Amino acid sequence: VTELLDALVGDDEIAAHFSDDADLRAMLRAEAALAEAEAEAGLVTAAAAARIGAACATFRPDWDGLRSGMARDGVVVPALVRQLRGAVGAEHGPALHRGATSQDIIDTSLMLRLGAVADLLASRIDALLAGLSALAGRDGTKRLMAHTRMQAALPVTAADKVTGWRQPLERCRERLADLRPRLLVLQLGGPVGTRDELGPQAERIAAGMAERLGLTAAPPWHAQRDRIVEFGSWLSLLAGTLGKFGQDVALLAQTEVAAVTIAGAGSSSAMAHKQNPVAAEVLVALARFAAGLAGTLHQALVHENERSGAAWTLEWMVLPRLAITAGASLRTAVVLVGALTFT
Amino acid sequence: VTELLDALVGDDEIAAHFSDDADLRAMLRAEAALAEAEAEAGLVTAAAAARIGAACATFRPDWDGLRSGMARDGVVVPALVRQLRGAVGAEHGPALHRGATSQDIIDTSLMLRLGAVADLLASRIDALLAGLSALAGRDGTKRLMAHTRMQAALPVTAADKVTGWRQPLERCRERLADLRPRLLVLQLGGPVGTRDELGPQAERIAAGMAERLGLTAAPPWHAQRDRIVEFGSWLSLLAGTLGKFGQDVALLAQTEVAAVTIAGAGSSSAMAHKQNPVAAEVLVALARFAAGLAGTLHQALVHENERSGAAWTLEWMVLPRLAITAGASLRTAVVLVGALTFT
């Protein structure tokens, strides 16, 4: 998706959380928190943790080196840890990433960012619900024809239409509250998910690291991707709910139906009289794209043994775009609801 | 999916809830409960409700007529109501289906059966968790090699493997508890979802009908399919979790790895020495099939206005098979875990 297309179907705010830079910063937070928790538990020295924390705070990567590492290793962490050990220095370098595996850092970074993404989407759902309430407040008593199976049925009110758009959104908010505590957990397991490399203090280290990062401690879950897929399904459920809103608006705005008007609708290069319901159509496109991505994300549940490079890479390709798509749906819906008038 | 293939990937117990006969019986329950609730609210007479209840209890449909009606109307209810009015008789026939629309009956029937399906799956998850506990209890201390990215990594125990299979299942159980109250609700809205045809007692009728059917009363949700899609996502999450279990077993049972044996593994028509991990492979196939169905089900969120024939028909094609697939996954996993020995 290029910049031009992203102007239509992207979401800069959500995308920012999935940038390489945001990922790097979250990985550095994870390494620093790990070192601190390990120092507290006596696995590394306080001096090492302090040095690691300082290095993480100021680290500037060699991005070319990270890209090469990614292409070779399939994950960026081996190259990152090498670079970061250089920044930490010879004395404390070995204490960095102690007992951890690449996936601990990558998944923890993801979780830190998914928390922010979930917050952002939740606040947009609230804004959209407020917009829908305002619309119902203003136009709710107007009457229009309901349609079932693409045919005029019986009259309803604009308030009835808005209620039909609101209710699944309210349930989406409820679902997010349900899944949030399951989702936002620390990943720390070591190479094969047993925490053996962290020694007898492993639980304490995990708890300390989680607390520092504002995540919930949990047993290692390297090859258990159900949390991610649950969240991805929610993202698509949200986009699909908004796709239904868009579909309704596109149908109601048809020239022959004219039950709504959309302020600032799109223009045509060939037909000056047209007012295209672009935002409404985009909501439908985003819903269908999200549905496809959700189905693909479910394929990524099938990990092989303790870690699947294939399934995990697939997840990386799908989840960020799915979150951006849900975000773009909300962003677009908020604008659309503000532009909508029942006639 | 034919009978032969269903012997491998089907589930008779789940499928029974999606048979035409089970649907019919649940629709008859819905019509009878509606009439009773309407009698209680004074919308129809007690005599009418009693006659309708009696007719529903003994009704035998003309299936050919229902099939023709389905092909013509896109839903079975118009033909069913015609037949059923015949059974009720001229006096009370008009009281049947009073104020309801086809979708009220169809969706309510679905919900009655999804409740039973959810119960069945929940009890199988428990059985599977018990099987996994027994396996860990017997073999848990055995050691085997962990594998990351398809390569031998470090040794772990059988108990570690079993834990990795258990934990997402436990979360699936938790998710079902979360979504169950959202899912199992009455559908009653009338032609365009306003309940206007039920008159001033509409809420009371809905409450009475819901109570009689053991469903939760809820506002009409004809074009709000998020409940269904949430459940479908859960079904696929479950199948995907078991697909990962199957994938692990197939990998561990490889001739060269031989970390597990499977009692009663499949035979080959050409190679007598082979012991094929059929159940494990089937779990992978079911997971991938469920993932695809889940993505398609998300497409069905995009209803047009008050009712979409297209999106609703799509849902009908997908949801039952998705439930059967999740059921088959559990059925197969229960057998597989009982046949599994760590070496």
Add this chain to the structure above:
Amino acid sequence: VTELLDALVGDDEIAAHFSDDADLRAMLRAEAALAEAEAEAGLVTAAAAARIGAACATFRPDWDGLRSGMARDGVVVPALVRQLRGAVGAEHGPALHRGATSQDIIDTSLMLRLGAVADLLASRIDALLAGLSALAGRDGTKRLMAHTRMQAALPVTAADKVTGWRQPLERCRERLADLRPRLLVLQLGGPVGTRDELGPQAERIAAGMAERLGLTAAPPWHAQRDRIVEFGSWLSLLAGTLGKFGQDVALLAQTEVAAVTIAGAGSSSAMAHKQNPVAAEVLVALARFAAGLAGTLHQALVHENERSGAAWTLEWMVLPRLAITAGASLRTAVVLVGALTFT
């Protein structure tokens, strides 16, 4: 998909080719042809081939035994060969299935039936094109409004609309002609696809078997599923093309647009005035279902080594329904085009 739903979205003629019975009969043809070709090449005796041919011609299976075998072995052929050897008798039983593997028989059976399915679909495409020509001939000069982005644009003729529906169908016919020779090939490879078990006459046996069955000889392709997936993509392309036709009709038939009428449109249980464009909506639903199945079928390309139980089973779950869905699309479109009048 139950009988009732199949009345709406199924296709009995196509489904007949995917029944267990049709599969069995085609597998028996494959076994008989193999034996004949092997006799010709001297691998088995002419007496054995004659006995096998006679047994195949009159064989009545123990279906329960086949189902058990399927559930155990993941393929039906080991159980079938056992039963069939019983029917052939002790003397010539060992000559049955000589040098073949289960997949040789199953894939060859599939190909025999896909040829018939392709013929059927091709003839229906022709019928649909004829129907569209008749429609254009009758109504082609009528004028109606074109719509872009869900808005009235500029007037066009009914002939313009019909042309837009025809042209991709004509290309679908062309594509089928392109892929047909790639698709309809014999499968014969033996256990690991080398034909070693057929001895030095292997090529001759394959050629003889192919000729007897009206298939093209080809190298073994057990784990090369591209032919199947190419055909599946074509099926979905066809269903999608007809989904676009259905979408157009549903939009043009809207009460407020009324650019077309549909004879025999569906009735509603609650609104007697409605004329629902059921066939048009069903075409949209079938297109979306086919698209989902096609995506899932592409997942089945990823076979493991010489044969994947997982990927192959997935293919079995998807391909027949995809063919039935494309068939139902054509069946429905033929009816719809006959019922359509531009106003």
Add this chain to the structure above:
Amino acid sequence: VTELLDALVGDDEIAAHFSDDADLRAMLRAEAALAEAEAEAGLVTAAAAARIGAACATFRPDWDGLRSGMARDGVVVPALVRQLRGAVGAEHGPALHRGATSQDIIDTSLMLRLGAVADLLASRIDALLAGLSALAGRDGTKRLMAHTRMQAALPVTAADKVTGWRQPLERCRERLADLRPRLLVLQLGGPVGTRDELGPQAERIAAGMAERLGLTAAPPWHAQRDRIVEFGSWLSLLAGTLGKFGQDVALLAQTEVAAVTIAGAGSSSAMAHKQNPVAAEVLVALARFAAGLAGTLHQALVHENERSGAAWTLEWMVLPRLAITAGASLRTAVVLVGALTFT
């Protein structure tokens, strides 16, 4: 997909053809060719065509303006034409884009670039086939165990394995030759696809424009997306074929199987002894991603009437990434086959 992830799963060469800049340049070529063809047919003056050609050759867009236009209009062309008319000047500005619609320019631009993409992929398929031949030439006589259903079966040769990887690739090359002439066609239809705005010389203009651009002339096909979806299916068929190759290599490279070694395999941040088959796993991930995208692309066949903003936008989100994914599969496979040694 970020830069880091693109280092693993992206393809710079293919992506270059889908950049905003490449799109712009191709759209400018299309506008210039249209003006020339119109001048030849007398619809615009030769001076106007010359001025338009000159302006297109040196045009530098205001990208911010294009992005705003995209967000508002759902297509970039209205804003682009406005900017470009400014560059052409008042006298000849009105001759620009004469008789065309946005989609004519956008689809023609796409086709110009798909031609280049197809060429690039074809040459990589050739390179991969050459690599496979070299591998078979060097290692072909080595023996290894074949595996069916994840179990050791019987011995085969490395040449047998390579043959299984080659043959579907050869068919993919054949399929591309079949579909290429169907795919690479001009789009020119005007606002509703009738070419009425081009006057009596419309066919000549289309032919002239097509010839200048190296495309085949064809009737307008705005809402007929079968060409695109056929190509998308082919892209996924290719990626799936290579996913099977990757899956085989990952299985053969398992520590316990060790039938192949991969030079330069990936390292682990925690386990120095590991040699991860990263490229092989990435091929599997790319195949599964492509399969999902292909299914979603099939959803985009369902256009509404003369142009669907929803379906078309969906196509834009899917097709470029699908081409990049197929490209990345080939790029990765070429490297992997060069690094592979049968042991």
